[in-house]
Amino acid sequence: MSAPALGAPLLELHGVTRSVHIPDREPLHILQGIDLSISTGDHVSIQGRSGSGKSTLLNILGLLDVPTTGELYFDGRPVSSMGEKQRAVSRGAQVGFIFQQFNLLPGRTALENVMTPLLYARGTQFWQRERLAARMLERVGLGDRLREKPHKLSGGEQQRIAIARALVRSPRLILADEPTGALDIDTGQRVMALLDEVALESGAALVTITHDANVAALAQRHYRLGDGILNAPELAA
Numbered sequence: 001m002s003a004p005a006l007g008a009p010l011l012e013l014h015g016v017t018r019s020v021h022i023p024d025r026e027p028l029h030i031l032q033g034i035d036l037s038i039s040t041g042d043h044v045s046i047q048g049r050s051g052s053g054k055s056t057l058l059n060i061l062g063l064l065d066v067p068t069t070g071e072l073y074f075d076g077r078p079v080s081s082m083g084e085k086q087r088a089v090s091r092g093a094q095v096g097f098i099f100q101q102f103n104l105l106p107g108r109t110a111l112e113n114v115m116t117p118l119l120y121a122r123g124t125q126f127w128q129r130e131r132l133a134a135r136m137l138e139r140v141g142l143g144d145r146l147r148e149k150p151h152k153l154s155g156g157e158q159q160r161i162a163i164a165r166a167l168v169r170s171p172r173l174i175l176a177d178e179p180t181g182a183l184d185i186d187t188g189q190r191v192m193a194l195l196d197e198v199a200l201e202s203g204a205a206l207v208t209i210t211h212d213a214n215v216a217a218l219a220q221r222h223y224r225l226g227d228g229i230l231n232a233p234e235l236a237a
């Protein structure tokens, strides 16, 4: 399959809600009718207070969870028509995740960590996994630390390994959940600049979830989530 043109819609949400039912209590309506369109090459940020539903939305965007009502189209395909297995396959091939606490495997080297998503890949990606992982680590400036284990590296370096791991399968969508939350301000800014650059270079869409207004402001479109509703975007200056 050839790569999609930049600017083509990758994710479309129409009236997406998410509610949870807790025994003996009123249902909790976490997301209340989200409309959102994200294209390849976009960098979108979503800012919101703790408990506003950011992780719930991220789980839906990343095919980890499904809307209660409404529809999510991933690459033109309604997610409601996909079974759990199909969602898992699409997620593995098309979505890269970056977390606040890096979530690296502690006993494994930088290279082994970045190779992990390729263990489930098929064809060339599988056979060339060591070369692809080394190339990604070089791209994030860690070409000389391939055999290092995470505990020997700084927070910023660990997050760069996580970026390499998220990008190694050339996903169409990168979801970053508080990517600078465990870093100091300067390191966080450098890591975000790198993430922005490598995402753009790969043609992926980048969605950054953050509490931090400075991190949010790096995106082309900046949304706020509050009371389960997504506001109209603020465009970057």
Ligand SMILES: Nc1ncnc2c1ncn2[C@@H]1O[C@H](COP(=O)(O)OP(=O)(O)OP(=O)(O)O)[C@@H](O)[C@H]1O
Binding pocket: 020, 022, 028, 030, 048, 049, 050, 051, 052, 053, 054, 055, 056, 057
């Ligand atoms: N499965 C669940 N059962 C009960 N309540 C839930 C469930 N999932 C989420 N919630 C509640 O829904 C609200 C939104 O949760 P969510 O984790 O999406 O918020 P968030 O914006 O990511 O918060 P934070 O920034 O603190 O991580 C919270 O009040 C949370 O307690």
